[in-house]
Amino acid sequence: MNWPVLGIFADLENGIPSETVKEFEISLDKLGIENDITVYPGVNHVFVNPSGDRYTPEESKDAWQKTLSFFENNLISK
Numbered sequence: 339m340n341w342p343v344l345g346i347f348a349d350l351e352n353g354i355p356s357e358t359v360k361e362f363e364i365s366l367d368k369l370g371i372e373n374d375i376t377v378y379p380g381v382n383h384v385f386v387n388p389s390g391d392r393y394t395p396e397e398s399k400d401a402w403q404k405t406l407s408f409f410e411n412n413l414i415s416k
Contacts, residue, residue: 345375350382
């Protein structure tokens, strides 16, 4: 793999445990793959869904800004 990776995860996610995310990040770092991995503490799966009971506005806003920045820096032609 020779491209940057953006990872946005919820700490309380059951599908992808935080420990697995940390191992993934360590592996990317060891391989020299540029990455921006964020695990939001205390939030659960679908934390960005404003119609759900797990919605967290601050984390959602931050995750969206990280996504836009990643796109701007890595996917959008200049």
